[in-house]
Amino acid sequence: QVQVVESGGGLVQPGGSLRLSCAASGLFSSNYAMSWYRQAPGKERELVALIITNGGGTNYADSVKGRFTISRDNGKNTVYLQMNSLKPEDTAVYYCKFSTSARTSYWGQGTQVTVSS
Numbered sequence: 001q002v003q004v005v006e007s008g009g010g011l012v013q014p015g016g017s018l019r020l021s022c023a024a025s026g027l028f029s030s031n032y033a034m035s036w037y038r039q040a041p042g043k044e045r046e047l048v049a050l051i052i053t054n055g056g057g058t059n060y061a062d063s064v065k066g067r068f069t070i071s072r073d074n075g076k077n078t079v080y081l082q083m084n085s086l087k088p089e090d091t092a093v094y095y096c097k098f099s100t101s102a103r104t105s106y107w108g109q110g111t112q113v114t115v116s117s
Contacts, residue, residue: 001026003029004098004107006020006108007110008020017084018083020081020096021109024078034097035070036094038092040092043092048064050070067083081094091114093100095108102107
């Protein structure tokens, strides 16, 4: 059974930084994608960033380009999201996802990020 554990959320002032971590255990596939989503109250969940474990490649939502960076540690089955220059509109619950195929994904429980003075 796959377990996905997130950490690193919290309260930060505008302009500050946070680093989210997400580690998966029980993954038997060596080829998977890692991604971060977020969902603010009253809004739909949106894709924030994506990274491919094998083959490389990243992409970001336009709203976070230049501020957020997704990275991975394949040996630890861990994905990170470095968030800089945070804005109040970045406030949301952030979820990580590991996708081992087009139809198989595993989600973290979510971690709250609040950007407020």
